[in-house]
Amino acid sequence: YTRAGTGDKSVSWFTIIKDPGYYDIFCYVGKTSGRMFRRPMPGGGQNRGENQQEESDYKDLHYKIYREKGFEEITLDYENAEIGWNMLGRYYLKADTAKVVLTNKSAGRIVIGDAIRWVKEK
Numbered sequence: 001y002t003r004a005g006t007g008d009k010s011v012s013w014f015t016i017i018k019d020p021g022y023y024d025i026f027c028y029v030g031k032t033s034g035r036m037f038r039r040p041m042p043g044g045g046q047n048r049g050e051n052q053q054e055e056s057d058y059k060d061l062h063y064k065i066y067r068e069k070g071f072e073e074i075t076l077d078y079e080n081a082e083i084g085w086n087m088l089g090r091y092y093l094k095a096d097t098a099k100v101v102l103t104n105k106s107a108g109r110i111v112i113g114d115a116i117r118w119v120k121e122k
Contacts, residue, residue, distance in 0.1 A: 001112040007105035013116040026085040028115040059108030066099040
């Protein structure tokens, strides 16, 4: 994880593709109550006991899916993503090293990258 920014920081995942073909690419989104929200700041204008809305630190995740002819940028809405594996798309990958990059570009405060999974279409 890291603070959100302009996309100047990133994390990358690699795998060896031995069998060329179409692959579904998934990212893992782990959500827990302690990880999703921050408490309102003190002095925010609401008294204790009032129904306070918590604001999420996590907003959007910006991925780059690398393939033979460059890369495609995919944005995943963290707040509406499923807990667990979320499909980023289906891509044709040749026999080579496959790569997915998550940048720190986000409208939220924090960007977190858990895991990437490649599944060959049957």
